[in-house]
Amino acid sequence: MAAFRTLDDADLAGKRVLVRVDLNVPMEDGRVTDDTRIQAILPTIRDITTRGGRAILLSHFGRPKGRDASQSLAPLVPAVAQRLGAKVGFVDDCIGASAEQAVAALGAGEVLVLENTRFHAGEEKNAPDFVAAMAKLGDLYVNDSFSTAHRSHASTEGLAHSLPSFAGRSMQSELDALTKALEAPERPVLAVVGGAKVSTKLELLGNLTAKVDILAIGGGMANTFLAAQGYAVGKSLCEHDLAPTALKVLESAKAAGCEIVLPVDVVVAKAFEAHAPHRVVGVDAVAEDEMILDAGPQTVRLIAGKLERVKTVVWNGPFGAFELPPFDAATVAVARAVADRAEAGLLLAVAGGGDTVAALNQAGVAERFSYVSTAGGAFLEWLEGKALPGVEALRR
Numbered sequence: 374m375a376a377f378r379t380l381d382d383a384d385l386a387g388k389r390v391l392v393r394v395d396l397n398v399p400m401e402d403g404r405v406t407d408d409t410r411i412q413a414i415l416p417t418i419r420d421i422t423t424r425g426g427r428a429i430l431l432s433h434f435g436r437p438k439g440r441d442a443s444q445s446l447a448p449l450v451p452a453v454a455q456r457l458g459a460k461v462g463f464v465d466d467c468i469g470a471s472a473e474q475a476v477a478a479l480g481a482g483e484v485l486v487l488e489n490t491r492f493h494a495g496e497e498k499n500a501p502d503f504v505a506a507m508a509k510l511g512d513l514y515v516n517d518s519f520s521t522a523h524r525s526h527a528s529t530e531g532l533a534h535s536l537p538s539f540a541g542r543s544m545q546s547e548l549d550a551l552t553k554a555l556e557a558p559e560r561p562v563l564a565v566v567g568g569a570k571v572s573t574k575l576e577l578l579g580n581l582t583a584k585v586d587i588l589a590i591g592g593g594m595a596n597t598f599l600a601a602q603g604y605a606v607g608k609s610l611c612e613h614d615l616a617p618t619a620l621k622v623l624e625s626a627k628a629a630g631c632e633i634v635l636p637v638d639v640v641v642a643k644a645f646e647a648h649a650p651h652r653v654v655g656v657d658a659v660a661e662d663e664m665i666l667d668a669g670p671q672t673v674r675l676i677a678g679k680l681e682r683v684k685t686v687v688w689n690g691p692f693g694a695f696e697l698p699p700f701d702a703a704t705v706a707v708a709r710a711v712a713d714r715a716e717a718g719l720l721l722a723v724a725g726g727g728d729t730v731a732a733l734n735q736a737g738v739a740e741r742f743s744y745v746s747t748a749g750g751a752f753l754e755w756l757e758g759k760a761l762p763g764v765e766a767l768r769r
């Protein structure tokens with residue numbers, strides 16, 4: 374028997390199906406800049422609607438503290454409708470009278486998006502009253518969001534205990550593909566971790582050092598390590614409070630025999646904007662009024678050198694502020710080098726994360742990777758061998 378109930382086990386006709394999806398997609402000026410996560414949920418939505426169910430989509434967007442119009446899911450609704458090729462409704466809350474009325478008015482085969490779950494404090498607290506208020510809106514619960522499975526939130530975990538629950542098609546295929554690709558990875562394994570979510574991803578790097586042979590750290594993540602080692606990082610994105618955690622990661626790596634690769638040179642600018650005047654400097658030469666926005670060419674060469682002796686690459690987090698050219702250079706160069714070797718059959722390359730996938734698409738290499746996951750943090754936690762609350766809650 375499969376570990377999870379899937380849509381194959383569900384009687385969907387006429388049912389109100391609460392579907393946890395991840396509409397936390399990269400956006401710029403109200404426009405979706407990478408639709409991978411939207412494409413990923415279409416099979417599940419279509420499965421529900423063609424079988425006469427009512428698909429009620431739940432998602433967070435960003436990390437708002439309470440209701441915040443700039444983090445609304447409303448601009449995502451036309452993007453979902455366009456890719457689905459069907460009308461999609463929207464209601465400005467995910468609980469309460471307005472949501473209840475909109476769900477009651479939803480016909481069989483129709484689709485509705487509810488407003489950002491994180492507008493309510495109960496979401497991240499997984500508060501029982503908030504879970505109950507959402508559960509009232511559905512007969513069944515489907516989790517199709519592997520990328521939020523590491524969160525023990527009301528819409529990712531709580532609801533699975535309140536309603537008959539099922540894994541969606543994307544959730545199923547992510548778990549299948551990652552298990553196949555990485556259950557017993559060929560060594561040496563190189564993990565590449567960058568990005569901006571330093572506080573939520575730094576701690577897990579300690580455990581990751583026990584699983585991989587080389588850990589290359591870049592992006593905003595690297596700045597915290599550089600600062601912890603005593604380098605001045607100026608105005609860079611950096612969590613100075615987390616210096617002790619960064620030092621612990623370095624100690625764990627030493628104990629595990631995992632080689633750590635940090636930037637040796639960086640690209641710095643005084644403004645966080647595209648084409649800002651910039652210079653390449655050694656990591657010991659960042660001025661007080663500068664910020665690190667990318668890794669430098671020497672660092673790229675260093676990582677390219679490591680690629681020559683590894684058999685598996687796992688990657689989450691861009692190496693720089695890739696949305697702002699030319700600070701995409703290191704990410705693009707490393708992505709191309711990995712893709713070339715994957716395509717030549719010299720290594721297996723798996724990458725994941727909302728922005729990482731966007732960066733690989735921007736570099737035009739996503740198709741040349743062995744597997745690309747929608748998930749970043751969840752992918753790293755899965756790789757560590759951690760039980761993911763959103764996945765565990767779906768087990769039979």
Ligand SMILES: Nc1ncnc2c1ncn2[C@@H]1O[C@H](COP(=O)(O)OP(=O)(O)O)[C@@H](O)[C@H]1O
Pocket residue numbers: 567568569570571591592593594610665666667689690691692693694695696725726727728729730748749750
């Ligand atoms: N040096 C840097 N300074 C500021 N932002 C950075 C830097 N390096 C990377 N980033 C940002 O990190 C973000 C992606 O991080 P993250 O959300 O952790 O990745 P993912 O979504 O792939 O899991 C991008 O928006 C990118 O601009």
Ligand SMILES: O=C(OP(=O)(O)O)[C@H](O)COP(=O)(O)O
Pocket residue numbers: 395397435436520521524570573725726727728747748749750751
């Ligand atoms: O974008 C996401 O994760 P990712 O940046 O690790 O790929 C998910 O939507 C989770 O978002 P969160 O890290 O705010 O919980």
